[in-house]
Amino acid sequence: MDQWPHDISQAAFRKAWPLEGEPLWQxxxxxxxxxxxxxNLHIALPNLERIFTCTFQLAxxxxxxxMSLRDLSRxxxxxxxGLYAYIGSKDDLAAAIEEVLRRTLDDVMSERKVLDLAPVQRLRAIIHGDLYMNDIMHPWYYFCYxxxxxxxxxxxxAAMQMELKFDARLLQTFEDGVAAGLFASDALALLAANTTAMLQQWYLKRWKFARSGTRVEDYARFVLDTTLRNLGYRPA
Amino acid sequence: MDQWPHDISQAAFRKAWPLEGEPLWQxxxxxxxxxxxxxNLHIALPNLERIFTCTFQLAxxxxxxxMSLRDLSRxxxxxxxGLYAYIGSKDDLAAAIEEVLRRTLDDVMSERKVLDLAPVQRLRAIIHGDLYMNDIMHPWYYFCYxxxxxxxxxxxxAAMQMELKFDARLLQTFEDGVAAGLFASDALALLAANTTAMLQQWYLKRWKFARSGTRVEDYARFVLDTTLRNLGYRPA
DNA sequence: GTCTATATCTGGATAGAC
DNA sequence: GTCTATCCAGATATAGAC
Structure with a gap:
């Protein structure tokens, strides 16, 4: 199995998943x-971008x-x-934001190439991928939360199920590692929930990371190291 | 220094800090x-309790x-x-909730008896105390967040400063432990933020803990064990 | 496709009786 | 101390001109 090296750089993620600019608005x-x-797409896409971006700012x-629709109009x-040519209602706008994020997240989480990796590499890929996506689609996550x-x-x-699914994916990886004799812990489920929480910090506590000047790659490494340490993993 | 044993049971906390019932509404x-x-206190306290409790439910x-004040009235x-005899305005009600929680938290965090403990015992006391308070005043925390x-x-x-203060108190404890040769880590600040995040999970992810049947004492032990492990602590 | 003008309603807040 | 009745600002949503 040629599972390694697996490119976990932010650049590779951006290339694999175009989640910004025109592809996003499409x-x-x-x-x-x-x-x-x-x-007409040439008219619709730029206006959608304006509407969603301003909604994030105001919200x-x-x-x-x-936030009133008058605020958004201004x-x-x-x-x-004009706004009502793009949204069915105010609630509908919020619903659209949730739906776009959930569908996108579901796509990214289902990537086969990651699921086939060995436990440690898979964990590394999940953590980096999730943080990069967090980082790129930050306003969407923050809004939905x-x-x-x-x-x-x-x-x-659906949002709750999504989080449980994410926990379950981590837990499965942990258990695969235990079965392979790599990991050991008597609180795997709590550890999985904790890793999820650490990842969510990246969009929930952005002000704190900005204050301390922590970059996403640094934090990815911290989350991976911490998780592996809690799993009792010792590199060969 | 007679710093140990230090009673960290939930019962001891409730006795030391009456944060429920009449003392709370007072x-x-x-x-x-x-x-x-x-x-008139005999009239005011029960009505305050009704108003705040219903606000938590509706919010x-x-x-x-x-939530409209008509909802709250109903x-x-x-x-x-009648409501306006108890609150200055709707915004004022939200402000009162934040103020009560912040002042109470500030009181609990400043307890001298805890600050004088040795690093490991202090960490244990901070984690247990914070989780118990989280648990008892859950609606208040959840609302403020x-x-x-x-x-x-x-x-x-003020709320942001409060969180930074909490982080700083953990960090100080970590550093005291490092100085005493008990702990070692190259990411103390991130670890402190992570412990804060783990503690916040108790009110942010109550549904998840309810699902898995995790009790507050179990979670306190998990948070303490995980934090100590990440600090490289080995019990004598 | 986009705008202005407007219908309609809801919500916060207050006055004043009891 | 509590209630009823009411005021009025501001919100969503739509109709119809351009």
Whole structure:
């Protein structure tokens, strides 16, 4: 099995998963198409970008509920009436954000190339991949975390299932490592939840990392080292 | 120095810090007195309890912004006009919640008896104390975390300072341990932030702990063990 | 496709009776 | 101390001109 080396650089991730610029807004358009009246992509994509970007800024500053569509209209430069050509309703806008992130995350998490790696390398790939995605789509994660209460019951449920699925994927990797005699611990489930929490810190505590000047690669290494240490792993 | 044994049971904590029932509402009354028109304690305390408890329920279900004072009026059984004898405004209610939690947390964190302990015992006391307080005042923490965006700039700043202060207290304990030759690590600050994050999980991911049936004492042990392991501590 | 103007409603807050 | 009735700002959403 030629599982190693596996390129875990941020550059490689960005190349494998285009989650910024036009490909992203195309993705938004695709999942959101039925709610929109605008069919011309050359007009729709830039406006979608303005609408979503400004929503993130405003929701980040005062919360989504407290942000009015008048605020959004002013920030985007699109009139109130104009906005409704792009969204079905205000709630619909929040729902679209959650849906785009969840579908994207689901795609990235299902990547076969990662799932086939040996435990330590797989862990390394999962941690780096998740942090890079966190970093690139930071506003989306942050929004979904803080505004979850405003989403529909189905969407809240789906978000919770997504986190459990992530935990389960880590746990499976840990257990594979235990079976291979690499890891040992009597609290694997709690350790998996802790690794998930460490990763979430990257978008929840961005202010703290900015303060200390920690870069994403540094933090990725810290999370990997810490997780492996907690699993009792000793490099050969 | 008679620093050990130090009682770290939940019962001992509850006895040392009465954070439930009448003492709690008395505390709320004291910090909130100037905004209230009701002076009779026998009437004020039970109504404060109803108002704050229902606010937590409603804010937890749909978010504080989305909760209307009419909702709150219905839930508490107190009329709209009646509510305004207890709060200055809706925003004022949120501010009061943050202020009560922050003052209480500040009291608990400043306890001298804990600060004088040797590093490992101090760490144990900090972790247990914080988790017990998390557990008892769960709705308050959860509210402050998720509704922080709606607070004033000063209050958001104060909440951030509080977290940095908590990190710093952990870091100081770690450094004392390093100086005593007990601990060793090249990422003390990140480890402190991680311990803080682990503790916050107790109120942020309550659904997950409920699912797995993890009790607060079990989790306290896990957090302590994990932190000590990451600090390279080996019991004598 | 985008705008202005407007319908409609909800929510915070207050006045004043009891 | 508590309630009812009411005021009014500001929000979502839509209709229809251009």
């Amino acid at each position: 993705r938004v358009y695709d999942t959101h198409r039925d709610k929109m009246q605008i069919k 980040n500053a005062k919360g989504f509920q407290a 920030a985007t430069g699109i009139s109130m009436g 803080l505004e979850a209460k405003g989403l529909s019951r189905e969407q809240r449920e | 505390r709320v009354y004291d910090t909130h007195r100037d905004k209230m028109q009701i002076k 937890n279900a749909k978010g504080f912004q989305a 839930a508490t059984g107190i009329s709209m006009g 998720l509704e922080a965006k709606g607070l004033s700039r000063e209050q958001r700043e």
